[in-house]
Every structure is written in C-alpha cells, then in structure tokens.
Amino acid sequence: MKDASGKIIEVNKTEGILVGGPAPFSPVQKNAAGAVTDVVVKKVVKKAIWVQNAAFWYIPFLILAFILCVIFLRSVTVKARGFKGQFEILSMKNRALVHSWNCTITYITSFGSFSGYAAAFPLMIKVIYGNFDGAPDPLAYAFYGPLIGGLIRAVTGPIFDKVGGSIGMFWTTLGQILACLVLIFGGYLTPTGVNQFQGFFFIMLFMFFMTGTNNAATFRQYPIIFAYSPAKGAQMLGWTGAWAAFGPFIFAFFIGLAIEKTGSAIPFFIGAAVFYAYSFILNWYYYTRKSGERFDFGNSGGTWWDKLSDSEKEKMKQIDLHA
Secondary structure, three states: EEEEOOOOOOOEEEOOOOOOOOOOOOOOOOOOOOOOOOOOOOOOOOOOOOOOHHHHHHHHHHHHHHHHHHHHOOOOOOOOOOHHHHHHHHHHHHHHHHHHHHHHHHHHHHHHHHHHHHHHHHHHHHHOOOOOOOOOOHHOOHHHHHHHHHHHHHHHHHHHHOHHHHHHHHHHHHHHHHHHHHHHHHOOOOOOHHHHHHHHHHHHHHHHHHHHEEEEEEHHHHHHHOOOOHHHHHHHHHHHHHOOOHHHHHHHHHHHHHHHHHOOOHHHHHHHHHHHHHHHHHHHHHHHHHOOOEEEEEHHEEHHHHHOOOOHHHHHHHHHHHO
C-alpha cells in the first residue's frame, strides 16, 4: 500500500511470499515517518524486439553482389530462352514435370524444414517450456540450431559429390523422421518439468543437423536429375528455393495453430513425419535404388546420365531444345 506521495506504508502478507524477514513471517521495518524501509519495488521496463529486422543488414551486400554479377558474370554460355522458358521445368517432355514435383517436395523437406524450424525454434522454447520455474530464455538458445545447420551444410557438400546426393537425402530424411518420432513419443512436446528441456534442445539440434546436411545433398542431386540441361538444373534450384522460402511462415503458423487448438505441437510433428516419409519414398524410388529412373551414386558410383549412350543423350537434349 502506498501513500499519496508514492511511498510504501504497508505490506500485506500473501500466501507463499515472506516479507519483512526470514520465516516465520515478521513485520516489515518502518522509519519514524511510517514509510517501509526494507522493501524495494523495481520497475521493469519491457521493450519490443523486432527480430525480423535483423535481416536488413544483408541488403547492401545483396545490392553489391547484384552489381558485381551484372558487370563480371560473362562466362555463362547457356542460350537465353526468354520468360516462357522459365516454365519449361513444368513441361511433360523428358518427364520434367514429374521430377520438378519430386524436387519441390524434397527441397521443402530439406531447406524448407531448416528455415521453418529456425523461425519456430524460439517460439517452441517459449510456449512449451516458458511456464516452468527457471524457464530457458528462447533468445539464448535459438541461434544454435541455424548455426549448426548452416555450418554442416557447407562442410558436407563435397562429401555428396563423391557418394551421391540421393544417398545423402536418403539417410538425412530418415534422421528427420526419427527426430519427429522422438519428440512425439519422448514427451518432449508435453513436458512435465523444465528438466526435459535439455533433451528437447538436443533433439532439435539433431533435426537442424539433418536438415542442413539434407540441403547440401539436394544441391548435388538436382543438377544430376536434369543433367541433359544445365539451364533446367539451375532453374530447379531457384524454383524449389522459392517454395521452400515459405518454410518460416508455414512452420511457425502450423506449430502455433497445433498448440492453440490441441495444447501441444504433437499434431504438427505427426504431419511433418508423414510428409518426410512421402519425400523419402519419392527419393528412394526415383533416385536412390539401383533401378531408379535418375539414380545418383556420386562420382565413384556413377549416375543415370553416365549410363546412357551418346545417342540417348543427344535425343534428350534435342527434345529439351524444342520444348
């Protein structure tokens, strides 16, 4: 209780809170004027943090990179195919549409998941573990996932040049399914105490590790799938990247929706596991098994394109040129 001047003149005992000294409860100390002297009220100032604005620092570097590309990028020998040519990856010729669909699904599985979890990770920490005593600070942990995923993406790229992109996608997609199942059945999405946060944290780091590695494998795989046309291989990386860029919005939205409607993120991760299983089947059937339509076993094992005769290669190139 405060007087007209704002000084504390009385403190009422509240159950569970001791004031005025150690247990048992003892009266607070007052000075001769009647003002309480051993209770301090601190004013906590909360300020909004606009985390999304952090990406703006990329803008000047992107502008500089664009200018440098316009000036110096002169070695591209692919024939220009106009605006209409940008949609040739959706053509039925050379079964481009089938493989465009497959690549889109597998890239959402890899980079879409990586960027999606990067956006949703602090949200999950706050909502799932934020109500416990000693709750973790989301901003203190959120950067570890993208850091690990980004680093492993750079490190594993050369590895998949040797063993094949489809092989990497095969195992990393299995890893993502495993991470979903452990989160679901391990109780980490419906914790009973903050002590479960450590397990949740390391499982999510494993998920980031898998998605980052998976992303590295796709950059090897897609140009191999469209080996008859370097232009289409490049188009595919741009096309799939555009769809996967929705990952942060989609993942954060549906994780939040699952928590709001059901009280936990379990429905989202069930859906993610099913989607990853579909992606796994597509990759295995078309690109990983020995009789796969466009298999890729790396520089050592060879690819579907290496096995074609010169006449077969030329036929596919001619079909592509007249698409």
